[in-house]
Amino acid sequence: xxxxxxxxxxxxxxxxxxxxxxxxxxxxxxxxxxxxxxxxxxxxxxxxxxxxxxxxxxxxxxxxxxxxxxxxxxxxxxxxxxxxxxxxxxxxxxxxxxxxxxxxxxxxxxxxxxxxxxxxxxxxxxxxxxxxxxxxxxxxxxxxxxxxxxxxxxxxxxxxxxxxxxxxxxxxxxxxxxxxxxxxxxxxxxxxxxxxxxxxxxxxxxxxxxxxxxxxxxxx
Numbered sequence: 001x002x003x004x005x006x007x008x009x010x011x012x013x014x015x016x017x018x019x020x021x022x023x024x025x026x027x028x029x030x031x032x033x034x035x036x037x038x039x040x041x042x043x044x045x046x047x048x049x050x051x052x053x054x055x056x057x058x059x060x061x062x063x064x065x066x067x068x069x070x071x072x073x074x075x076x077x078x079x080x081x082x083x084x085x086x087x088x089x090x091x092x093x094x095x096x097x098x099x100x101x102x103x104x105x106x107x108x109x110x111x112x113x114x115x116x117x118x119x120x121x122x123x124x125x126x127x128x129x130x131x132x133x134x135x136x137x138x139x140x141x142x143x144x145x146x147x148x149x150x151x152x153x154x155x156x157x158x159x160x161x162x163x164x165x166x167x168x169x170x171x172x173x174x175x176x177x178x179x180x181x182x183x184x185x186x187x188x189x190x191x192x193x194x195x196x197x198x199x200x201x202x203x204x205x206x207x208x209x210x211x212x213x214x215x216x217x218x219x220x
Contacts, residue, residue: 013056017045021055025064025075026130031078036065063161065161078162080214087211090159091204093152094143098203101146102196107147113139113188115179122167124177132177133167137186143191143203167210176213 021041024030036056038203040050058072059065067073078086116139123132140160144153159166173178190199 009075013047013051014058017041017047017051018054018058020045021059022064023130032075032077034075034159035071036075057117068153071139076162083163084211084213086159086162087207087214090156091188091211093156093159094140094207095146095200095204097149097152098155098191099147099196099200100149100152100153101143101156101191101200102194104146104148105191105194109142110192112142113192117185117188120181120184124174124181127174129177133171133182136171136180143187148193149168179209180206 011193021030032132038049038052038056041052045052056065060067060073064076065073066076093188116135119135120132120139123129123135132187141158147153162180183202187199187202188205190202
């Protein structure tokens with residue numbers, strides 16, 4: 001493994017380490033089921049074990065890693081069956097949120113949606129899956145915020161936490177990014193026009209398309 005340059009400032013150190021670890025996981029250096037060794041990571045990051053331990057706690061909160069009693073902390077591993085069930089539940093909640101979002105959208109949110117859509121188009125064209133995924137998360141978050149349903153938002157976030165690693169890998173292919181953003185645009189247009197029925201349909205179909213991409217990836 002290549003050494004990661006030590007972080008020079010103590011302020012925000014655990015969060016900085018957590019971000020580096022997240023990127024290493026997304027890049028496939030740590031795979032689903034791998035154990036995170038605090039001592040080895042401390043040497044690699046050029047720090048003590050305390051900030052590493054806190055960074056791992058941060059990642060645990062995101063659902064990207066999971067602790068196992070008396071064994072350590074592991075990169076989260078979810079079975080295909082579990083993932084498919086989570087996608088089905090996400091589709092229902094996201095459809096509900098999109099339907100509700102139609103009631104609350106303003107020109108300010110329209111501008112934000114359009115900026116994200118344009119940014120994702122640029123990321124897809126450049127083959128930048130990291131940038132695409134981050135903006136994709138922001139797009140979905142904006143729909144949830146506009147729903148003004150705290151319960152739906154909490155449910156959706158709980159499902160997303162379990163799937164970050166797998167969803168991130170879905171966008172490694174530029175074709176997947178382009179297709180995903182076509183779906184985003186259809187959803188945005190429905191929300192922008194206040195077409196609640198269409199928005200719900202587009203939102204559910206978008207999540208189910210992601211489910212299908214997951215199945216294709218699992219077979220390869």
